[in-house]
Amino acid sequence: METDGTHILVRAVTEDEGAILAGWLRLLRDGGSLQAGRIREAELEGQARLVLGLLREALASGGSEAGSSPYDGVRDVLAEMSRSRAVQGFTPSDTANFVFSLKEPVFSALNRVCAGDAGLVAAGTWAASRILDRLGLHTMEVFLSSREAVIGRQSQEIAELSTPVVRLWDGILALPLIGTLDSARTGVVMDNLLQAIVDEEAEIAIIDITGVPTVDTLVAQHLLKAIAAARLMGADCIISGIRPQIAQTMVHLGVELNVVSKANLAGAFAVALRRTGRAVTRRPAPAAIAD
Template identity: 70%
Template structure:
């Protein structure tokens, strides 16, 4: 007669619940989960107790079918724990080990429960491995999705921070760009610049590409889009930061920006001042004894 692994597993986790839970907590403690300081033992125990109780109830109602309604509570709890670990900086190994560390305590309990019943022990071990592996995969899927969301949000924040618009003078703005200019970032750059042009009523915007490592045809297209959008808002653009290497590359590729360009931001600023009817003059030194 073939033993039902789900029944053996349910009987084991019901009759030997205290020992399994204590051994699980001990295994998590030995794995170094608590040494990182990201989670306290009391919180870890609370999570483990909740997961274990919901796991036992799910086994009682739906056996090994983790897609059944009875497993929804334990999946939700594991998902919340995984999202929390992703935000706290836990490694994928630590996150997966939260579930996988439960295997050995249950295996030990199965040996105690089944004794010499080899077929019952084999069925219980097989059932345990199957259901815990699926739960572990769920924790990793939620963890990876959460990490991707965090990385995406951080990337967006970095992009926004790396495109500051600086007010150099009344009606003159500067937009220093650092890093690669791709389609996604071009949208942020354009939006930031246009908003600043409206707020400052700017006449001229200096786009400085000193920090852009390379300028190819695609980057030039992104720059032209930004320049065209600024012109529609009534502001002229000057591109600064054209280094010799970039100039040679652009000539070789046949790239034409069709916009005033200067080697340095200082040169571009001087042009902007002239266009707005201003100039910078050196103040003459006051004679000795006179108040400066």
């Protein structure tokens, strides 16, 4: 049954390839593959024609299993297409539909080639479903892994952009933190801070947590890691942005940062100036020039 199914599927795809391609493209258009504007019609047609041709060659080579070597070319093309679509922002449904929408025109071709023979149609349909389902799942696996990689890179870039180190004065740096401080972001924070300490030969680093929504024991541990790393590089740290709610939470949890802390960045900057032997004074207004 399996051999007959593959054999009749080869006949259908070979003898009715043009009709299958036309029906497939019609379903892809009707399914909205072109509506988002991410792919041109000519490019979509080229992809469909290439995949169908490789599928025909794999079937003609005697391949009845989509995971076997005759299907290497089909899988490689689908994988490359999936990776490209993940970068371009296609949805999982759009990507899966590219393969699964091929079923209907293939089933129609089987009916035409088999001339209504129910047994042959059933065998060919079973073989086609098994092969196309396997190829569709392969396409989705590559798409999802590629999209996870894209999301990971974007998250890393956002983390780097959201942890800038600002030079406030000679030897004084500020690191404003915004959002949740987790383990991954702590690594980025420490890398940026330590590199800035080296580049600026900084004596003091102010870590401002005004934009951190909550400070629990885990966040406190991450802050302590950053402070310890800065001290190893020869820079003292000052924590600014301790709000009343955060202070109460830290006392309740028994968290001790063991570092000077201030309610706002201005207070921390004043402490940093004093430690470096500097002071900001108001200049007297210039005397009025007599007429």
